[in-house]
Amino acid sequence: MNARLEQSTQPPQFELREMTEADLHGVMSIETRAYDFPWSQGNFADSLNPRYVVQVLAVPQGPVLGYFVAMPGVEEMHLLNITVDPLKQGLGLGLQLLDAVLLAAVMHGAHLLWLEVRPSNRRAIRLYERYGFHAVAQRRNYYPALDRYGQPCKEDAIVMSAQVDQLRERRGVA
Structure with missing residues (x-):
């Protein structure tokens, strides 16, 4: 048996599938460890x-290990939440999730993908830029935050977008 065939018969290391109610406990475990201001379980349940x-x-x-929530619109897809377990970051899982978002956008006939990200989330911004997203706008006072004294305040959001066809070419996605 050749090595190529052996590789193809091995079980996949990860699987991408639709989120179900049974996943909510694991999703919430990641969400609350990843963010100071996490989505609620109700937010995720509503997205199912x-x-x-x-x-x-x-x-x-x-x-x-990770998840995403996206909302299709007319010729666009809005990425609402994408998160990788903090203990599994740096392994390329974020790129796999972004590829899945891209495939979903293609399947829904979207021409544009867009998202919001905190300016303080430099790691995510670098990932999105590496993937092909560009900053196009800023939303004032978008995210809940705490100031340096621990008092509630708001943080702006950077709006980023990318053309689906350009991402397909860049990522080699059919």
Whole structure:
């Protein structure tokens, strides 16, 4: 048996699938460890309907490692939440999730992908820029935050977008 065939018969290291109610506990575990101001379980439960594209990246028969929630619109897709388990960051899982978002955008006929990101989330900004997103606007006082004294305040959001066709070419996605 040649090495190529052996590789193809090995089980996948990760699987991408639709998020279900059974995933919510694992998703919330990641969400609360990843963010100071996490989405609620109700936010995720509400996204489990046909209006959204909601997927998890998981070990087959194992735990959730990351997820995304996106909302298709007219010729566009808005990425609302994308998160990788903080203990699994730096392994390329974010790129796999972004590829899944891109495929979802293609399937929904989107021409434009867009998202918001905190200016303080430099790691995410670098990932999005490396993927092909560009900053196009700023939303004032968008995210809840704490000031240096621990008092509630708001943080702006950077709006980033990318053309689906350009991302497909860049990433080699059919």
